[in-house]
Amino acid sequence: MKVVTGVVGNDIHVVANRLIDISLQARGFEVFNLGVNTYLEEFLDAVIETNADVLLISSLNGEAEGWCREVKILKSKYGNLLDDVVFMIGGNLVVGTGTAEDIVPKFKDYGFDLVFHQVDLNTGLDELEKYLKERK
Amino acid sequence: MSLLQEEREIIVQNKYADHFDFAEIEDFVKNASKDLFISHNFKNANKMLVQPRGGFPTYQKQYDLYEFFVNANVDVLPLTIDSNTRLNDYATSAKMLKLSEENEVDMLNGYPLVNHGYKTTRKMITHFNKPVSLRHGTPDARLLIENAIASGIFEIEGGPITYLLPYSKNFPLDKAFLYWKYVERVCANYSKLNEPINRESFGPLTATLVPPCVTIVIQLLEMLLSLEEGVKSFSVSFSQTGSMNQDIVTGAVIRKMAKYYAEEIGCGDASIHLVYHQWMGAFPTDKNFAECLINTSTVIAAMIGADKIITKTRDEASGIPTKESNAKTVANTQYTLRMLQGLPNIIDKEEEEILTEEVKSIMEAVFNDPADTLWRKVFNSIKNGTIDVPFSPHIINHNEVVTVRDKNKNIRIIKKGNLPISDRCFEYEKKQCDLNKDASSIVNDIIHDIGIMQW
Numbered sequence: 001m002k003v004v005t006g007v008v009g010n011d012i013h014v015v016a017n018r019l020i021d022i023s024l025q026a027r028g029f030e031v032f033n034l035g036v037n038t039y040l041e042e043f044l045d046a047v048i049e050t051n052a053d054v055l056l057i058s059s060l061n062g063e064a065e066g067w068c069r070e071v072k073i074l075k076s077k078y079g080n081l082l083d084d085v086v087f088m089i090g091g092n093l094v095v096g097t098g099t100a101e102d103i104v105p106k107f108k109d110y111g112f113d114l115v116f117h118q119v120d121l122n123t124g125l126d127e128l129e130k131y132l133k134e135r136k
Numbered sequence: 137m138s139l140l141q142e143e144r145e146i147i148v149q150n151k152y153a154d155h156f157d158f159a160e161i162e163d164f165v166k167n168a169s170k171d172l173f174i175s176h177n178f179k180n181a182n183k184m185l186v187q188p189r190g191g192f193p194t195y196q197k198q199y200d201l202y203e204f205f206v207n208a209n210v211d212v213l214p215l216t217i218d219s220n221t222r223l224n225d226y227a228t229s230a231k232m233l234k235l236s237e238e239n240e241v242d243m244l245n246g247y248p249l250v251n252h253g254y255k256t257t258r259k260m261i262t263h264f265n266k267p268v269s270l271r272h273g274t275p276d277a278r279l280l281i282e283n284a285i286a287s288g289i290f291e292i293e294g295g296p297i298t299y300l301l302p303y304s305k306n307f308p309l310d311k312a313f314l315y316w317k318y319v320e321r322v323c324a325n326y327s328k329l330n331e332p333i334n335r336e337s338f339g340p341l342t343a344t345l346v347p348p349c350v351t352i353v354i355q356l357l358e359m360l361l362s363l364e365e366g367v368k369s370f371s372v373s374f375s376q377t378g379s380m381n382q383d384i385v386t387g388a389v390i391r392k393m394a395k396y397y398a399e400e401i402g403c404g405d406a407s408i409h410l411v412y413h414q415w416m417g418a419f420p421t422d423k424n425f426a427e428c429l430i431n432t433s434t435v436i437a438a439m440i441g442a443d444k445i446i447t448k449t450r451d452e453a454s455g456i457p458t459k460e461s462n463a464k465t466v467a468n469t470q471y472t473l474r475m476l477q478g479l480p481n482i483i484d485k486e487e488e489e490i491l492t493e494e495v496k497s498i499m500e501a502v503f504n505d506p507a508d509t510l511w512r513k514v515f516n517s518i519k520n521g522t523i524d525v526p527f528s529p530h531i532i533n534h535n536e537v538v539t540v541r542d543k544n545k546n547i548r549i550i551k552k553g554n555l556p557i558s559d560r561c562f563e564y565e566k567k568q569c570d571l572n573k574d575a576s577s578i579v580n581d582i583i584h585d586i587g588i589m590q591w
Binding site: 012014015018019021022023026027033035036037121122125 | 305306342344526527528529531535538575576578579580582583586
C-alpha cells in the first residue's frame with residue numbers, strides 16, 4: 001500500500017511528520033513523505049504521480065482548517081482519478097480550541113474519509129488499517 | 137578592486153540599510169576596544185563565559201535588556217535577530233519595527249539590525265563595552281554581518297549547514313555555502329586589523345535526538361570551511377544531550393578532533409573554543425523544574441570545561457522570556473559556576489573510542505568525495521546521506537537515521553541510513569538498546585525520548 005503524507009500549509013513542525021513516516025513504514029506501507037510546509041495542490045499531484053492508495057495530511061498549528069476547505073474543489077479537477085484514494089487527516093486541526101464532535105463532521109464534509117483531532121498516532125493508524133481492511 | 141570588494145559594494149547598496157563608509161568602518165574596527173572582542177575575552181577571562189539569549193525590536197528595549205544583563209554580571213551579550221531579517225525581508229521588518237515603536241507592543245521576535253543600521257547600533261554596543269554575539273539563523277547573512285561588524289559585534293554565529301538544515305525546507309544548500317563563504321572572508325579580513333573576529337557554529341541543530349557523531353562532524357566541517365578562508369578564532373558547540381556521560385564524552389572528542397583536523401589543513405595557529413548550550417529541547421512547564429534543569433546544565437558545562445555557556449530561562453516553555461527572568465538565569469549561572477572549581481576529570485575510554493571512530497569514518501567519507509572543493513564535498517555528502525540530521529525539515533536531508541535513548545539516556549543510532557560508520561560501532565550502538573519491541577512501542581519510545589525533560 002502506498003501512502004502520501006506531509007504537513008499542510010506553512011506549518012514547519014517536523015517531529016510528528018517524521019514519526020508518522022517511521023510508523024507507517026513499520027506497518028509495511030510504502031511512504032512518500034512530502035515533509036513540512038506542503039500545499040494542497042502538491043499533495044494531490046503526488047497522489048496521482050505515485051498512484052497512492054492513501055493521502056494522510058497532518059497539521060499541528062491548526063492551519064488545516066483554512067486549507068482543507070478546498071479539498072472537494074481540487075479533487076473534482078481530477079475527475080474520477082482520486083475516487084478510490086482514502087483521504088485522511090490528523091493532528092491539531094484548528095487554531096485555538098474545539099471539540100472532536102464539532103470538528104470531525106466538518107472535515108468529513110470537506111472530503112475526508114478519516115478525521116483524527118488530537119488522537120494518539122498509533123490509534124489513528126490502527127483505525128486506518130481497520131478502515132482499509134473493511135473496505136476490501 | 138577585488139571580486140569580494142565588488143560584491144560587498146553591491147550587497148550594502150540596499151535601500152533599507154545605512155550608507156556604508158568602508159574606510160570609516162575599518163578605522164573603527166582597528167581602534168575598537170579589545171573588550172568588544174570575545175576572542176580577547178577567551179584568552180584573558182580565566183573562567184567560563186556566560187551568555188544569555190535575547191533580542192527585542194526597539195533600540196530602547198534592547199538597551200534596557202543589556203542594562204539588566206550587565207547588572208547580572210553577564211560576560212557576553214547576545215543580539216538575536218528577528219525572523220523577517222533572517223529571510224532578508226527588510227520591508228516587513230521595517231514595518232513591524234515601526235509598529236513596535238508606535239504601540240509599545242513587540243511585533244518582532246528579535247532586533248532588526250539592518251533597519252536600525254550600524255551607525256545607531258554601534259552607539260549601544262560601544263556604550264556597554266562587552267563582547268556581543270550575533271544570533272540569527274540566516275542562510276544569506278551577507279548584509280547582516282556587514283552591519284554587525286560595523287556595529288562592533290565581533291562574534292558571528294552560524295554556518296551554511298547549521299543555519300539551514302534545522303530551519304528551512306527548501307532554501308538551496310549550495311547557495312548557502314557560497315553566501316557563507318562571503319561571511320568567512322569578510323570576518324577573516326577584519327581579523328587582520330585588531331583582535332580576531334570569532335566565528336561560532338550552531339551545534340544544537342534540530343535539538344531532537346541528534347547523535348553526537350553527526351553533531352561533531354558538522355561542527356568540524358563548518359570549522360574547516362571557516363578556517364580555510366582565513367578565520368583565526370572559531371567556536372565549536374553542542375547542546376546538552378540528556379545524558380551527562382554522553383555530554384562529557386562528546387566534549388572530550390569534539391575538542392580533540394577539532395584540534396586534529398585544524399592541524400591537518402595547516403590551520404593549527406587558529407584558536408578553537410568549546411561552547412555548551414543548556415538544554416535546547418522541550419522544557420518543563422513547571423518553572424521550578426526549569427530552574428533545576430538549567431542548573432544541571434551548568435554543572436555539566438563545568439564538567440566538560442566549556443569556554444562559554446549559553447543559557448535558557450525559567451520562561452522557556454511559555455514563550456519569549458522577560459528581561460527579569462533572563463537576567464536571573466545569568467546571575468544564577470554565575471553563582472553556580474563559582475562553586476564548581478577543580479572538578480574531577482571523568483573519562484569513559486570505551487565511549488570515547490567508539491565516538492572517535494564514528495567521527496573519523498564519516499569525515500573520511502566526506503574527504504573521499506570526488507568533488508574539487510571542500511564545500512562541494514560537504515554538499516554532496518549531505519545530498520547522499522553520508523551526513524544525515526534527524527528531524528531536519530530540509531528536502532535535501534535524507535531522514536534515514538533513527539535514534540533512541542538507551543537506559544542511561546544516551547542517544548543511540550538504531551538505523552544508520554547511509555552514515556558510513558563501521559559495523560563494530562553500529563553493533564555497539566544497537567547493543568545498548570532494547571530492540572526486541574514492536575515498531576509502535578519504538579515510536580512511543582522516540583516520542584518519550586524527545587520529551588525527556590518534561591516527565
